[in-house]
Amino acid sequence: MSDTITNARGVARVLRAMDTSDGAGVSLKRSIGSPQLDMLDPFLMLDSLSTDKADDYIAGFPEHPHRGFETVTYMVEGAMRHQDSMGNEGVLRSGGAQWMTAGSGIVHSETPEQENGLMQGFQLWINLPAKDKMIDPRYQNLEPDELPEISPAAGAQLRLLAGSMYGEAGPINGISTDPVFVDVKLDAGCEISVPMPEGHSAVVYVFIGDAVVADKDVPTHHLAILKDGNGVTLKGGANGGRMLVIAARPIHEEVVRYGPFVMSSKQELMQAFDDYQNGNFVRKAAS
Template identity: 85%
Template sequence: MSDADTKARGVKRVLRAMDTSDGAGVSLKRSIGSPQLDMLDPFLMLDSISTDNADDYIAGFPEHPHRGFETVTYMVEGAMGHKDSIGSEGVLRSGGVQWMTAGSGIIHSETPKQENGLLQGFQLWINLPAKDKMIDPRYQNIEAPDVPEIAVSDGVDLRLVAGEMFGKTGPINGISTDPVFVDVKLDAGAEISIPIPEGHAGVVYVFIGDAVIAGKDVPTHHLAVLRNGNSVTLKGGEDGGRMLVIAARPLHEQVVRYGPFVMSSKQELMQAFDDFQNGRFVRKAVS
């Protein structure tokens, strides 16, 4: 891409993540799905957990259902077990990612596999197109060594979960919203331009240190909502910074949701509750 073709994204707004809790009392910071930003098509929710106090996370997330969307769990530090109604079970460890397409329905639980130490990670909810809401569920479980690490230049280190950049392709595939998901670590003053497809909704969430995003200072636990363009310039703050760059193609479809069900009409939403209550919720998983 030549300089003439580059359309750098600016920052539309910067939001401080809201302190909240979910599951059985797990302490979280929520930046999408909050009163400040209900959703950003196709993103429905972005939660961050970062604590070394076991009381904040030990109770985990007991069994709960999902239908009509995708959940992305990215573990920065720690170990989280998962188990579900279609027979999947395992442990997500530092650097790993689980991309779960809930589709027609799944019931699962997430339980910390540690009793002390730092637990740090994210969960992102992404809407499914109306035509895909009732597809069979599937998992993409990616271990840390399978996530490409890219040392672009001195002081710039990337972990590419989804998307294509700098000659690498992330391991996540077959997602209808064509997502970009990259973990960016920058030393103080180090700078990088991250490509993002034009037209995609895009955000940057700073979770360690601080950063300058498209010329705007963004502190820890703040979300920068990006304007349109095909790239965003990131620079490490005074003490360096670490951040997620996330983008995906908007669906421009009606969203009718309540709790763990995200559908396209009130009728479909009521059907989800009826199916769940009457044992018609879970289909087989696609291997």
């Protein structure tokens, strides 16, 4: 994909993330999956965790199931231990990420590995097409040094999880929605362009400082929903800004969801609950 922006995206809407809690009482800010934005095909949820108060995160996310979608966890600061029913276990540290395709079903937990200090990170839920909802689970773990770091201009630092830009490609692969996921840090007044495929749903979430997205000022903990185009122009605000830029191909299919299950019909949803309650939920990935 070319880095040249020939059809720049504008901003359709700017939303303030809503305060909520999940897991065993972890304090979060939710920008997708809230009453103001139920979903943005294929994105089902975007949560931001940003606190230095241990009571806000220490309880973590005890064991829980997923079926029919993918979860992306990106840790900016802090450490979180992951365990799941496929036998995967590890610690997600500052700058690391995991892309988990739950598919037919996975049960996992996420527990803080620290008792004090800043915990800052994200979880994104991405829908799977109907044909992929019952595929074997897949887990891609990325250590911090596996993410390409790009500096397209003085005062700009990019960390690329998925997608291609400036001659680099993110390490995440084999995802049906062809995602772009990049962490962008800009000094005050620094301006860059981030390319993305036309037709993709796309958002920018500012989590430190503020930014100008296209022609709109976007403060901290606000989400900019982008119009269509093949890229977006970003500029650091008065004190600089840090933001996630996320895009993916819409699926355009029926979504029937409840809690940790995201299926294509009410019958499939009921089957997911039945499988979970009767111990038939998890199946090991094919060897």
